[in-house]
Amino acid sequence: MLKVFIMEDDVQQLTELKSITEQIITKLDLSDSLVLTFDSTTDLAHALPKPGPENVYILDLQINYNKRAGLQLGQLIRQSDPDATIIFITVHDELLYTAYKYRVQALDFISKDQDNIYQELLKDFRLLTHRQQQQQANVFTYKSYKKDPRFYRVHRSYLVNPHTVKNVDFYSRQIVFYNGLTCPVSRRKARDFFELVRQLKHPQDENLPKQKRK
Structure with missing residues (x-):
């Protein structure tokens, strides 16, 4: 079972991201997965689950006009949940290099400017589930x-x-x-x-x- 945590401070975009994620979960037959949404970094930080590879975090990079808030949250998550998957949704592609300095080890950076969030997230979830299936053999x-x-x-x-x-x-x-x-x-x-x-x-x-x- 996957546990998906979505962080987006724009309520409309948060609703859209949840809908897209649920569509992907249905398409990949991951019906036992859980999707939780947050519009506050503080709320998500207080709700961090038990660490594990089943945890997936989809984070907005800019939160309350702070372009690095998502990176800071990702850094906090990575410190407490080293095996989790982190995916950033952003309009700030120029911060891609900065993410490496934060040692977040994100799986993907998906641009909000392109109309392909569903396809990109679908690709990421397919990769994630494939890794988990293959890893069980080793x-x-x-x-x-x-x-x-x-x-x-x-x-x-x-x-x-x-x-x-x-x-x-x-x-x-x-x-x-x-x-x-x-x-x-x-x-x-x-x-x-x-x-x-x-x-x-x-x-x-x-x-x-x-x-x-x-």
Whole structure:
């Protein structure tokens, strides 16, 4: 089930975004999903759910004439909900680069000036659901598989099969799978898990003599 949180301070646009999102949910057969709307950043900040990859935030970039309010809200969300999906709806395309400085890691920036919000959001939701479906083949909840020796706990919520891992990105603290999908890894687990993956890929390295320091 997806939980979609829409933030837009214009009531008419908020209603339109909710309608578009509900149409997409129906089209993709995601009928068990929940859509909540907010016209205040404070209200949304107080209503942040339990963190999880099922959370989707659709945020207006400019709120109450503040062009960076959406970025600031996105930064707050990212800090408390690192696995969530964030999508910005904006007329300020020039702030795209600024978003990287905020480390929001948004999935998309959709321009209000174009009459394609439905199509763009549909594309994003299709990508999101596809990622979740594919990720289930590689990532499993800790409670369900904690006794299975094939899997390694990399995060408080996830176990991963190390044989399906291509790389560990320390900068973003993400595990990258061979199929292109990613999974979060905790800072405490990252280096040990990287060493495990390295040993699986290059077991012969363990038998090599260590070089002496000159």
